Amino acid sequence: MAQTSVDGTYDTIVVGIGAMGSATCYQLARRGQRVLGLERFDIPHTRGSSHGYTRIIRLAYHEDPSYVNLLKRAYELWADIEKRAAEKLLYITGSLNIGLAGNETFEGAYQSVQQYALAHEILSSKDITQRYPAYSLPPEYFGLYQPQGGFLLPERSIVAFTGAAMSYGAQIQAREQVLDYQPTAGGGVRVTTDKGVYEAGRMVVTSGAWNARLMPFLQDLAVPERQVLAWLQPHQPEYFRPDTFPVFIMDMPEGVFYGFPVFAVPGFKFGKYHHLAETGDPDTLLTEPNQRDEGVLRDFASRYFPGGAGPTMSLASCMFTNAPDGHFIIDRHPELEQVYFASACSGHGFKFASVIGEIMADLAEKGETSHDISFFRLGRFSTPGV
Numbered sequence: 329m330a331q332t333s334v335d336g337t338y339d340t341i342v343v344g345i346g347a348m349g350s351a352t353c354y355q356l357a358r359r360g361q362r363v364l365g366l367e368r369f370d371i372p373h374t375r376g377s378s379h380g381y382t383r384i385i386r387l388a389y390h391e392d393p394s395y396v397n398l399l400k401r402a403y404e405l406w407a408d409i410e411k412r413a414a415e416k417l418l419y420i421t422g423s424l425n426i427g428l429a430g431n432e433t434f435e436g437a438y439q440s441v442q443q444y445a446l447a448h449e450i451l452s453s454k455d456i457t458q459r460y461p462a463y464s465l466p467p468e469y470f471g472l473y474q475p476q477g478g479f480l481l482p483e484r485s486i487v488a489f490t491g492a493a494m495s496y497g498a499q500i501q502a503r504e505q506v507l508d509y510q511p512t513a514g515g516g517v518r519v520t521t522d523k524g525v526y527e528a529g530r531m532v533v534t535s536g537a538w539n540a541r542l543m544p545f546l547q548d549l550a551v552p553e554r555q556v557l558a559w560l561q562p563h564q565p566e567y568f569r570p571d572t573f574p575v576f577i578m579d580m581p582e583g584v585f586y587g588f589p590v591f592a593v594p595g596f597k598f599g600k601y602h603h604l605a606e607t608g609d610p611d612t613l614l615t616e617p618n619q620r621d622e623g624v625l626r627d628f629a630s631r632y633f634p635g636g637a638g639p640t641m642s643l644a645s646c647m648f649t650n651a652p653d654g655h656f657i658i659d660r661h662p663e664l665e666q667v668y669f670a671s672a673c674s675g676h677g678f679k680f681a682s683v684i685g686e687i688m689a690d691l692a693e694k695g696e697t698s699h700d701i702s703f704f705r706l707g708r709f710s711t712p713g714v
Contacts, residue, residue: 335524336499338362340692341517343506344379344535345371347482347678348670350489351685352532354409356692357496364526365493365500365517368538372486375614376536377647378678380557381592383482384575385679386423388474390436391654393443394703398683401699405682406480412554413488416527421479421589422574424456429470433579437472449473460574462633464565477575479588482678489685506542509667515668530692537610537647539671545662549709550672552647554606556617558625559595559642564635568596579634585628595641596633600624601675602648610647617643648675656680658687658704660695668692 338358342349345367353365359644369375383400406418427434441448451473453465490500501523508520509531516533533542537552562568573589573596585596603624606613622643629637649672651657656677661667669692670684677684683699692696 332525333528334518336364336526338364338499338526338528340364340530340532341519341526341528341535342532343364343519344368344533344538345486345490345502346376346534346536346670347486347681347703348673348684348688349532349534350493351536351681352688352692353493353498353500354489354496354687355685356494356496358520359689359693363493363498364528365490365498366504366506366521367500367502368505368535369421369503371490371500371502372483373665374644374646377649377673378482378486380482380597380644380646382479382588382597383678384423384577384586384588385418385480386477386575387440387446388423388425388437388448388472388477389432389440390425390577392436392703393440395680396440398444398680398699401686402680402683403476405686409485409492409682410489412492415488417481417488418478419570419591420478423474424471424473424574424576425474426456426465426469426576427579428468432581432582433577434470434472437474441472441474447475460567460572462562462564462573462635464632464634479575479591480679481592485681488551489599497561511543511664511666513645517664518535529666532688532692533667533669534671534688536671537613537649539649539669543669544687545660546657546671549651549657549706550649551607551615552610553602553675554604554608554613554615555599555646555648555675556603556621556625556630557597557599557644557646558622559593559597560626560629560636560639561595561638561641562636563638566592567635580628580632582628586638587642593609593642596629596636596665598625598629600628614645614647617645650674652709656704657706658684658701659706660691663704
């Protein structure tokens with residue numbers, strides 16, 4: 329049988345040009361690699377996990393202190409791409425982790441700031457309300473304030489990474505879906521899309537909610553989940569500006585919520601982690617927000633931010649891609665040593681995009697990284713066939 333013609337040959341092909349993929353393309357291209365980036369949708373787009381105008385970044389990491397060293401490097405690399413793009417992408421507002429003494433959101437953040445000697449303050453409910461009048465909290469709640477928290481601009485960050493990658497010679501192609509990939513006789517990989525066939529020495533897959541489509545061994549380990557955000561116009565807008573309202577994570581009886589000051593578009597933005605716990609096919613899961621979604625979010629705002637619970641300005645849906653333990657999965661393909669992947673980021677990955685790009689570039693270039701990613705390895709799961 330005649331060999332299929334190849335439309336291009338590269339050092340590395342990156343599949344999925346969202347936050348992680350665009351940062352990976354940038355890191356590889358600046359090292360002189362020939363890079364092809366392939367994106368199924370637009371760049372940027374609103375079908376996945378990297379949109380919504382603002383995304384939280386914070387050092388007081390309650391999920392696990394193991395993330396803090398990566399976060400420190402992430403901040404350095406966000407400053408690097410800001411300089412490269414000549415555009416502000418990271419806004420410092422401070423961050424608040426609010427909860428009862430003893431719960432994970434508060435105690436986990438406290439463990440991180442203690443272990444890494446991070447600047448912080450412990451605030452009572454009264455302290456929080458006096459300093460940030462937007463809040464209406466029960467008296468038994470506490471907050472951990474960390475001054476280096478803030479938010480990133482997701483769409484502009486992807487544009488910045490993509491533009492910088494192309495300036496170094498990367499070839500980025502949108503609206504091109506990967507259909508298949510196979511190892512080549514020379515130890516590389518051949519990628520077939522709906523528009524062409526390409527070969528490379530290495531492949532990096534950063535396709536978010538679609539990762540399990542390309543890597544079936546992730547079927548039960550990278551599970552897409554529908555998420556909904558609300559933007560409500562405050563009755564007291566002066567309480568919800570970036571200089572008066574830190575980003576927050578709140579562990580309340582109704583669930584764990586997170587939020588932002590008003591920025592870029594009308595409304596104070598917030599959401600509930602794992603919203604209605606809806607999982608499924610990434611192509612059909614991302615339905616338009618409805619009245620039930622709005623009700624869940626408005627009830628929260630009315631209770632804890634009464635000055636912020638004005639008219640609904642926007643509702644938007646996006647997707648988390650969750651691992652069973654809530655942590656990332658970053659590793660080599662269990663059967664193809666020339667393929668690496670990053671997923672699932674379990675709803676808290678965007679802030680790490682700058683450093684995950686560096687990690688994935690290291691893996692594609694050298695097969696190893698100086699960053700400690702042992703915490704994220706696939707082998708922590710006992711999975712048949714892996």
